[in-house]
Amino acid sequence: MTEPQPTSYREAYARLSRIAAELESGEADLDRVLPLLEDARAAYAQCRERIEAVRAVLAGDWADGSDADETDTDNTDDAE
Template sequence: MASMTEPQPTSYREAYARLSRIAAELESGEADLDRVLPLLEDARAAYARCRERIEAVRAVLAGDWADDGDTGETDADEIDTDKTDTDDEE
């Protein structure tokens, strides 16, 4: 369960900034023990949001977003065919 200290970040940038603030607070040693658990819950939610966005970008870069079935192979085949036709004509 996430704490109610701050609204959950909606963008990668906001989530990353939240993680940075939490890390700084925990590393400073100034965080009250009663605040550590809510901070860790916030960090988990922010980390999940960052990871979600990173995985979405990876999927796009891997070509998983191309649902039209066009892998680009047809274009390469057409180019090779055109080249072969030209070679045959000479």
């Protein structure tokens, strides 16, 4: 049985972290691996969608000449 879809980036990221920990532990039963991977793919897609939405907003602000900080803001780190 798969978990309900997370509703926020934080929830989706937490779900990915739990799945990674379970898979890395080596304790996941083989029958559980496929559902875990499907859940991980859905959570990853949700995280990526939200990150891209933020990037689009920021790109729009910068394109409009807003007073945005010109430092590198690509701080997406997989090991958060």
